[in-house]
Amino acid sequence: MRALVVDHGKAGPVRFADVDEPVPSISEALVEIRHIGLNFGELNYVHQWPAGAVHGHDASGVVVRAAADGSGPPVGTRVALGMSSHAWAERVAAGPASLGTVPEGVDLADAAALGIAGVTAFRVLRKRSLLARNVLITGASGGVGHFAVQLAALAGARVTALVGSPERAAGLRELGADRVLTDLAEAGDRFDLVLDTVGGPLLARAWNLLAEGGTIHLVGYSSGEDTTFPSGSLFGFGEPRSITTYGDMTPTSGDLTDLLGLMAAGRLTAPVGLRGRWQDLDDAVRALFARKVHGKIVLDVL
Numbered sequence: 001m002r003a004l005v006v007d008h009g010k011a012g013p014v015r016f017a018d019v020d021e022p023v024p025s026i027s028e029a030l031v032e033i034r035h036i037g038l039n040f041g042e043l044n045y046v047h048q049w050p051a052g053a054v055h056g057h058d059a060s061g062v063v064v065r066a067a068a069d070g071s072g073p074p075v076g077t078r079v080a081l082g083m084s085s086h087a088w089a090e091r092v093a094a095g096p097a098s099l100g101t102v103p104e105g106v107d108l109a110d111a112a113a114l115g116i117a118g119v120t121a122f123r124v125l126r127k128r129s130l131l132a133r134n135v136l137i138t139g140a141s142g143g144v145g146h147f148a149v150q151l152a153a154l155a156g157a158r159v160t161a162l163v164g165s166p167e168r169a170a171g172l173r174e175l176g177a178d179r180v181l182t183d184l185a186e187a188g189d190r191f192d193l194v195l196d197t198v199g200g201p202l203l204a205r206a207w208n209l210l211a212e213g214g215t216i217h218l219v220g221y222s223s224g225e226d227t228t229f230p231s232g233s234l235f236g237f238g239e240p241r242s243i244t245t246y247g248d249m250t251p252t253s254g255d256l257t258d259l260l261g262l263m264a265a266g267r268l269t270a271p272v273g274l275r276g277r278w279q280d281l282d283d284a285v286r287a288l289f290a291r292k293v294h295g296k297i298v299l300d301v302l
Helices: 041-042 115-123 143-154 200-207 251-264 278-289
Strands: 001-005 014-018 028-039 058-065 078-081 093-094 099-102 136-137 158-162 179-181 193-194 209-217 242-245 272-277 294-300
Touching: 014 278, 028 041, 028 078, 028 115, 028 278, 041 278, 058 093, 058 115, 078 093, 099 251, 115 143, 115 193, 115 251, 136 143, 143 158, 143 193, 158 294, 193 200, 272 278, 278 294
Parallel strands: 136 158, 136 193, 158 179, 193 209, 209 242, 272 294
Antiparallel strands: 001 014, 028 058, 028 093, 028 294, 058 078, 078 099
């Protein structure tokens, strides 16, 4: 079968290859993949995976063989794969812990956009009550950012979305952002929670805008820059402030089910900024790295 595998050469980060068919364990279903969702991290840091390995974590498709032990969804079930392994292939063996059943009315392509981005935003924002709290989402035009803006607004937060340019602000107010900024100097308020996908100098600036008792959750470092905190900036009186790293890869089935339920109810939309065929992967990767895509990239497996 065809799959996208890790390529450490100049032609990378991934390439098409013929690979062996997956052999499901007794508790795994065989899923025919219809769509894959790309993420910046898994492509930008591809050196962390072995060359030749089937890559990717997010996808959606249909169960063509149920798990032999009777666990998981039956044949014909439409499913989303989130934070799974080796997901960018024509067929994938997956256990029930990484599968979410896609309800009627939810497009399979939209379900492929959930995965890492949707689950990350969901888990971070459920860490504390957000009702009437000030929440800052950095990198708000990306996949995590689009989901985070919607979910924070649903939870009753006052949402400030930070983007890199005015062009990347499109649609964020419609998703629930109360304010969309291109410079933190315009913020004015202090924030109870910051979901940061950027890192670098921006992180230090966000720290200075954190309210007493507030928390910054680090879910990415797309800037690729180091963060330097000025002397004394990490000391303060009042309720403790904190910075928390976040990279939870525990089973995603329950979170996917909750997110898909919100999508089915019309309360959450998939931030698909580019839709294409997986044969056009190279163009999609270039657009992703050039920051030309608002939201997620979903490719159809044809």
